Amino acid sequence: MTGPRLCPTSFGMTPREREVMDLFDAGVDRPQIAERTGMAIGTVIGIVARYGPGDDRLAREAATRGATMRLGAAVEAYQRRRTAPQSRGGHET
DSSP: OOOOOOOGGGGOOHHHHHHHHHHHHHOOHHHHHHHHHTOOOHHHHHHHHSSOSSSOHHHHHHHHHHHHHHHHHHHHHHHHHHHHHHOOOOOOO
């Protein structure tokens, strides 16, 4: 019986994530990383937040904006349901 096989994604990082972090560690800024790799800036920010330095202000701000947008959408949906005409649940004849 052999032990576990190690692969390029060992330690939880994919090759693309490793590419982003290598560029980040080399001092390349996030927009340039997104351009070089063809990734969305949000994806790059997320990767740096996950694997980068513990104090990543930009990633925290992006996460806060995303949570705020989701909360706003939920509130709007709730308000639409409250103001929509109520059906009686039966079939009309």
